[in-house]
Amino acid sequence: MLEFAILGLLHQSPMHGYELRKQLAGVLGGLRSISYGSLYPALKRLHAAGYVSTDEPDPRAPLPADAPPLTGRRGKVVYTITAEGKERFHELVSQAGPEAYDDGGLFGVRLAFFRHTAADVRLRILEGRRRTVERQREGLRASLSRTRERLDRYTLELQRHGLESVDREVRWLAELIDRELTDSERRRGDGADRGDPPAPPGEAPERP
Amino acid sequence: MLEFAILGLLHQSPMHGYELRKQLAGVLGGLRSISYGSLYPALKRLHAAGYVSTDEPDPRAPLPADAPPLTGRRGKVVYTITAEGKERFHELVSQAGPEAYDDGGLFGVRLAFFRHTAADVRLRILEGRRRTVERQREGLRASLSRTRERLDRYTLELQRHGLESVDREVRWLAELIDRELTDSERRRGDGADRGDPPAPPGEAPERP
DNA sequence: CGTCGATGTATCGTTCCGATACATCGATCC
DNA sequence: GGATCGATGTATCGGAACGATACATCGACG
Numbered sequence: 001m002l003e004f005a006i007l008g009l010l011h012q013s014p015m016h017g018y019e020l021r022k023q024l025a026g027v028l029g030g031l032r033s034i035s036y037g038s039l040y041p042a043l044k045r046l047h048a049a050g051y052v053s054t055d056e057p058d059p060r061a062p063l064p065a066d067a068p069p070l071t072g073r074r075g076k077v078v079y080t081i082t083a084e085g086k087e088r089f090h091e092l093v094s095q096a097g098p099e100a101y102d103d104g105g106l107f108g109v110r111l112a113f114f115r116h117t118a119a120d121v122r123l124r125i126l127e128g129r130r131r132t133v134e135r136q137r138e139g140l141r142a143s144l145s146r147t148r149e150r151l152d153r154y155t156l157e158l159q160r161h162g163l164e165s166v167d168r169e170v171r172w173l174a175e176l177i178d179r180e181l182t183d184s185e186r187r188r189g190d191g192a193d194r195g196d197p198p199a200p201p202g203e204a205p206e207r208p
Numbered sequence: 209m210l211e212f213a214i215l216g217l218l219h220q221s222p223m224h225g226y227e228l229r230k231q232l233a234g235v236l237g238g239l240r241s242i243s244y245g246s247l248y249p250a251l252k253r254l255h256a257a258g259y260v261s262t263d264e265p266d267p268r269a270p271l272p273a274d275a276p277p278l279t280g281r282r283g284k285v286v287y288t289i290t291a292e293g294k295e296r297f298h299e300l301v302s303q304a305g306p307e308a309y310d311d312g313g314l315f316g317v318r319l320a321f322f323r324h325t326a327a328d329v330r331l332r333i334l335e336g337r338r339r340t341v342e343r344q345r346e347g348l349r350a351s352l353s354r355t356r357e358r359l360d361r362y363t364l365e366l367q368r369h370g371l372e373s374v375d376r377e378v379r380w381l382a383e384l385i386d387r388e389l390t391d392s393e394r395r396r397g398d399g400a401d402r403g404d405p406p407a408p409p410g411e412a413p414e415r416p
Numbered sequence: 417c418g419t420c421g422a423t424g425t426a427t428c429g430t431t432c433c434g435a436t437a438c439a440t441c442g443a444t445c446c
Numbered sequence: 447g448g449a450t451c452g453a454t455g456t457a458t459c460g461g462a463a464c465g466a467t468a469c470a471t472c473g474a475c476g
Contacts (some may be wrong), residue, residue, distance in 0.1 A: 001431085001432095002431085002432085034432080034433085035432070035433050035434065035435095036433090036434095037432065037433050037434070037435085038431070038432045038433065039432095041431085041432085042431090042432090076440090
């Protein structure tokens with residue numbers, strides 16, 4: 001999941017790890033942040049795989065068990081996506097399998113980078129997500145109506161609130177799907193009538 | 209977090225690991241389930257700490273690198289909470305620090321076992337949770353109004369939906385707190401007027 | 417009688433998190 | 447001038463939880 005998000009952000013511009021973390025929190029809606037204990041290992045993996053490059057060309061002198069103070073020339077590191085990284089990102093961004101929508105976290109990240117995602121893939125992910133959440137909702141409904149009498153009021157409230165949340169998410173997804181369909185239809189119409197380019201919708205208009 | 213939930217469930221009756229997992233999923237509202245990769249290590253920890261006991265008295269014969277098929281007499285194991293475990297649970301259930309409400313997952317579990325929690329602790333946890341979520345909401349609002357123009361419509365939708373969810377949670381918590389206060393007042397009144405026992409509210413009425 | 421789904425125990429490798437240490441730099445305060 | 451404080455910044459450690467998987471038993475159903 002992090003792999004996708006990091007490549008997506010670096011795709012826009014090179015960054016420090018610190019900045020990466022802040023952007024990530026912003027994109028995910030502020031609730032879900034990520035910790036350094038995930039970020040730096042992930043960057044290391046991406047670097048090892050050749051998907052990102054650093055400006056500092058590995059000043060990793062061994063110095064084993066040296067002076068305990070260890071004044072270790074801690075320099076700032078700028079991470080840049082490589083050509084292979086961009087390729088990898090476009091490969092990831094065009095996947096629409098269950099892994100893209102079964103996990104809510106990854107789905108959020110996918111949605112945040114929808115502007116790099118083809119229209120048909122967008123639609124498949126949204127519909128997949130809807131089905132997943134609908135199934136959750138049905139399970140929840142069944143469980144609730146089965147055990148309503150045996151639950152104390154706190155557990156009941158918890159489940160009621162959870163069910164309402166899931167319900168709202170389904171409606172939200174339905175709206176997104178609707179808009180997606182309307183846009184694609186309008187785009188087809190325009191394309192046939194006037195030959196407009198099929199620009200992905202929702203792109204922030206460039207402000208010169 | 210698991211420690212609390214497991215002890216809470218075993219507090220009601222002894223169970224197999226499998227049953228434990230199902231109950232846990234039910235209590236948490238069906239969305240958040242937990243995997244065996246968490247459950248069995250957690251049970252092992254609790255067993256090592258002396259908080260739960262098993263019926264099978266450890267038939268762990270060494271047999272190192274024996275026959276690869278290894279027909280290993282896999283018996284069912286019933287986990288039972290010990291006296292130390294009950295003590296531990298009551299210790300945990302009376303804590304109202306930030307750890308009880310800063311993490312949403314743990315908060316959910318705490319709420320699910322509110323019927324074992326004293327009224328003042330309940331109130332402190334609910335109010336703490338409300339403050340936490342309110343802070344999240346303010347951060348989200350600020351971030352959204354700051355960056356509204358630069359976001360594409362998908363990210364915007366993501367944040368809008370997130371904000372609405374958080375908003376709903378705040379209102380939900382406010383309702384729970386209100387009820388808590390009303391009940392405690394009513395309870396005081398009843399106690400003074402008629403000497404009713406201070407039974408915790410919301411208990412499922414026993415059906416004989 | 418076979419096989420299929422539910423019940424059941426358990427581990428492996430991996431991802432991710434929380435806490436923490438260390439370091440630099442600008443602003444603000446006294 | 448200098449002290450201190452918060453933001454920026456890199457990094458690791460131990461542990462918690464996950465997803466996938468293997469293995470095993472058993473009742474039901476065709």
